[in-house]
Amino acid sequence: MNAGEEYLDLFFDEVDTSLEALNQQLSLLSKNPGQVSIIAEIFRIVHTVKGMAATIGFNTISRVCHRMEELFDFYRKNPQEVPTQTIQSELKALDGLFKIVENLSSNEGEESSISKTLSDALCKELEEELKKLNVPKNANVPKNTKALAQTPIIEQAVSRERKFEIKVKFAEDCLMPGVRAFMTTQVLEKNGHLLESDPPSESFLDNIEIVSSGLKAIITSSKPLEQIQSRLLKISDVIEVEVLEREMSGSSHNLSAEQIPISLPITVTKSIKEINYYEKSPEQIEKLLSDFQRHEIAIGNLNAFQVDLVLTDEVVNAEEQFFNLLNNLNEYLGQIIYSYPSILELGQKQENSSEAKTLTNLLNVEAAKFIAHSEKLHFVLLVDGSHKNILDFLSDACELNKVEVKEIEFDWQKKAETEQSPEAQTEVKSIQEENKDLSFTKSGDVKTAFVRVNMATLESLMNSVGELVINHNRIKLAMGDGATNEERSILQYLHQVTTKIQQLVMSIRMVPINQVFTRFPRFIRDMSRELKKEVLLEVEGENTEIDRLMVDELNEVFIHLVRNAIDHGMETAEERLEKGKSKAGTIKMQAYAQGNNVFITITDDGKGIDPQNIKKKAIQKGLLTAEEAEIMSHNEVLELIFAIGFSTADKVSDLSGRGVGMDVVKSRISSLGGQIFINSVVGEGTSIRLSIPSTISIIQALLINEGNGLYAIPLSQIKEIVSINVLAQVYEIGSCDIILLHNETIPLIRLGKYIDLEKVSENNLKNQSNILVVIVNSEEKNYAFIIDSLVGQQEIVIKPISHKANQEGLVNGATVFGDGRVAMILNIDQITKMYLLEHESREFPNDDTGEEALYWASRY
Template identity: 30%
Template sequence: MEMNEYLDVFIEESKEHIQSLNSNLLELEKDPKNMDTVNEIFRSAHTLKGMSATMGYQDLADLTHKMENVLDAVRNDKLQLDSTIIDIAFEAVDQLEFMVFDIIDGGNGKKDVSDLVAQLKAIEEGEPIRHIKTNDSNPVDASENGTQTIKIGSLDQFETTVLQQSLEKKFNNFQVNIQLDEGCLLKAARVYMVFEVLEQMGEIIKSEPLVAELEEENFENDFAVLLITQEDKETVKQKIMKVSEISQVIVSTFDVKQSFEPEATENVSLEASKQKSSSTSNKEAKSKKNSKTSQLTSKTIRVNIDRLDALMNLFEELVIDRGRLEQIAGTMKHAELQETVEHMTRISGDLQNIILNMRMVPIDQVFNRFPRMVRQLAKDLNKQIELSIQGAETELDRTVIDEIGDPLVHLIRNALDHGIEIPKERVEKGKSEKGTLKLNAYHSGNHVFIEISDDGAGINKEKVIKKALSNGVIDEDQLATMSDSQIHQLILASGFSTADQISDISGRGVGLDVVKNTIESLGGSIEIESEYGKGSLFSVQLPLTLSIISVLLVEVSKEKYAIPLSSIIETAIINKNEIMHAHNKQVIDFRGKVVPLISLHDIFEIPGDKEDEAFHSIVIIRQGDKMAGLIVDSFIGQKEIVLKSLGNYLTDVFAISGATILGDGQVALIVDTNALIK
């Protein structure tokens, strides 16, 4: 029986069952006598066992079979649940999840779970439970100085050829082993920063674990990279050590000959060829079958996300052509053409909403990992914490969902570790022993807001000020004009990501610069409210989608620029005499507030002389509690545009986040208002 065509269905349904196991085990821990919850867990384990056995994943099937036996004993009143049994059940679910993700990454789902199976069997038979043995998923080896380093696995023929050619051209082949700090929170972000440094020095050939596992933080604190570079070992080491939260870097020369296994490569290629051939024949056979079960068809289907991405790309081209037709119809003033274009605009607008909604995913896909994480952290920190989640059904574009998980994990871990106090301290302050962490998501206009709040210690404003002044983040003059909210925002500055931060301001700043940068790269923002001794609120604002946005088109010296409407408060035309000067900068009085002016002509160094007119067109923009006025020559109007990146060669253009193609074929640059306000 050929299983390749069923693999995607198996993976999706396995992930759903594992999430169900996690959620229901958390509920069962609160109410161990709830047989309805036990039955739900039993059904998930039973279904997962049957699917795994059918697909040939025996380790998965064996582990779920033993879980099923224990649950059946509980259902029949032969076994009483306690915290130890639930802990082992959670460990079993962790191992199931590891095996499923191994299958997703192309593995065979094998893992030594014999110790865990033996413990579940002991529970079932009422015998004493032995200690759980930790299975290390990463191969390790001992380096010269005694520390553990990960070994790079065998290379294929292409990788070997590249490495051999690099030696011929006098390049260095290095294996770089990196160890993160034990308490490193946003591990995936640190890995990304290390990769950025390495790519500036040379070319990365391979990593262990694989990049996908590193992005999912599916590793401990160590990872290894195979690097081709002209730099020496010491230079490579020094540059990597500049990244924060790195405890050790070991750079060694890589021996190509010991790592190439040609026979294994050929077998893999042959097997892949067979799989591709059988998969193709299955598809052809499947296409010839006539379905007679149309009335029984489900109202939902699973669609590969790549197809939705392709559909979105095609629609983006349609939006560009729609703009062109609108412009032609407006120029020609042909009644029938204008009527047809208006109808097409309405239809394409409806189509746009449908496509965007198809890409929308409930934020519950991110939130559902947090109850388990909070439970484990609470046990590790000896704290009592109640997690409250609201708005999990709120939907976001898939591209935003993919990126927002790590920053939220970091904010939650920060709140638990450094925000909420231990029970003894809470009682001394007149609080309940159990701290509360609230997670809330909701829509507002074209944005989604995610709030993480806790009733913990809050942020000590005086210590933040002291730290900011000593690190040079601000000076005394700036401090004199800052509000409490602006002072709280200082913990997001990169100057706070230092080793002594944990003791200075309760660790609230460690890595938050990475969180802020990630959120802003998505076109979002983060704001902080805190009352010392009572708690903190971190509010993250994100756009609903990143691909099609509404903008105001403006003109500066005959060049067109697009300013996102989400950043604009209003537009105005002011008299030149209304412009004042403060600290050698142009400012205006906007509704009682002093707002600095920024000339796009000067910022982007646009050729040609500035027009010296009596009136200026101004676009008032806002980011958080900061505002600025952009001086432009004229307003063109509001448009919906397709956001296009500038490509790999124009990655560091100041204050430009992308470009778009207008209806007449011209290219308009999209202004990054966040960068301008900074």
């Protein structure tokens, strides 16, 4: 057995110990051959060895053990002196076992032919000993139970208690039924006194028949019958429990046929929980209804109802009840169009069972089982009325005490008009189900079914939905103002459906961010072990949903950030203790959603980032001059770690710095349409905050006209749109223009310069009195973009565009409109970055504008 290989050493170790103990006990036994405690102990040890050997697959051992066990089982149950000859045989077997184990051990677990021959010989000898006992295997059992039943304590108890006959059935796929049977008897013991059981408890473990035969037991108990029953049903794999109360008088220790149950059988089936779950029924009904229609029976305003009846208590004759009920329903209330079991079947069964009933008086036990065969009825009823009518009828008509009625949402008049494809029906159904009042479904009753969908399929579905949105807009545009009221309402409906489908597709794409987070406990554990730092992980908001497409991207980003945090940020335990911090560091991963965005922070409580180190590094690498460094704010310095080719690590460790720098992290986030911020306090830790759109396919955007083109700016980045008086509010600093708004100076960017090369008009500002600007936020700074005109706000579908067309990354994609026009979606972060690169390098070192630049820079 391969699975056992890892346990091999353990096995040999344990078997050795066990065999040693066995040796000891056997020699004790030879001095006191009749001592029960020794016999019991030997039985236990042999049994344990047998179990271990069987687990690991050593039949040579388990076979011998089994026979040793059988011998001692006899003496255990029939206390008497064990003959010297038997002890000798056992000792011989033990020696043999030692040899087999040794042989196995030296052969690395292979059962050699030597050990097989030895095992055979030992088995034979032990069998000889067994034959001498000349006792049928279970002959001792009735004797034993009888003895038990006649003990005075039980008799005494009997007078106060009730006596029950209990039948327990186990699931067909039940593993280790013997243990389940044991658990059953244990529960019975706890709830009363177990008088006898069939099969007897001694043979549970070797009896695989238990699954088919079930377990019968007789107990006395003062507890209510229902309690015993419900307690038994709580044992795993117990699927049915039948409890019959028996008369106290008379011979009580066997299941004789003369006895008549004094109360009705109560059968509780576990499947009752599932009765409200219909998976196929709506389709079935639909088919039935169409059949129904074909027979041209007037349907009028009838409603279709699906009804499930369950009998739980005191069922005398389920079939008869059901048969009569269905007939009555058909006659007085409506039309049964489907039932399971069918009326025909029930009719036949009823005949059978009335025969059985006559037999019952003769052989009550078997017949009772036969009658209480079906306790569930499922039918579909067409009724001119509501479900209340059915309920009223049912509660009057029969003694059924558990009635479940469920109305089907089925507008079959419309169904008759339109031939819908099965796919379309399923879709409609799923939408309906979502909106449906869930009061009918008890929690836990409905199983959720999942379908695995190829990501590409989902992607193509999303694109199709996008097309749908676009075409909806096209129709709207084409119809213009001349649309009739009817057209308008159809369009309105189309819009609703489209939106709904869009939402559904979006929701399919959304997954909890936990999919990313769950990979980290392990990662952090491994890493902290490797770096010999103690790190704990805290996760918050793991149910925040993100687009499935982002999972992999984010995973890489997080791995990098967490790796950095542990490698560069975390101190060793000693360092931490010295600083008066807790021994183990903590990394917190938090996520929450706000509007269209998801915010994720990764915080560590390590040593933080020293801005001086960053400055030094940046100057060394020629990223900035000492003068520039002087005037930078704390945050600006920190932002430097996102600069291309920047690394703060003094040495590249094995784990971090695998070629992926923070600049790559930033561009990843940026390509997802997100932003990244950093905050760090020396000695206290670092926090990296990501803001990403919750979905990357459909966004709210502001459409603008600039030059000859139509552009979209993600609404999430827009702060405001204002008209600016050029004379009063625009200032020139070097080659930069800035505007003054709400006492804040904001760089003024001509979009045309970056996106529309034909329209570079440096001086056009002076010819205008007012300009329209969009104030956008990028990396916590504001910028003003000059635009020609506003088109409006709209939800747009992002279509990715090739890298060739977009080498500088100035656009995030494109979107197509109903009229066929295309708009580019601007990557604001990239544009502002280019602006800063261009102006910082050109303006700041320039002495002519130094003073103004200083002023400028100090505000930013």
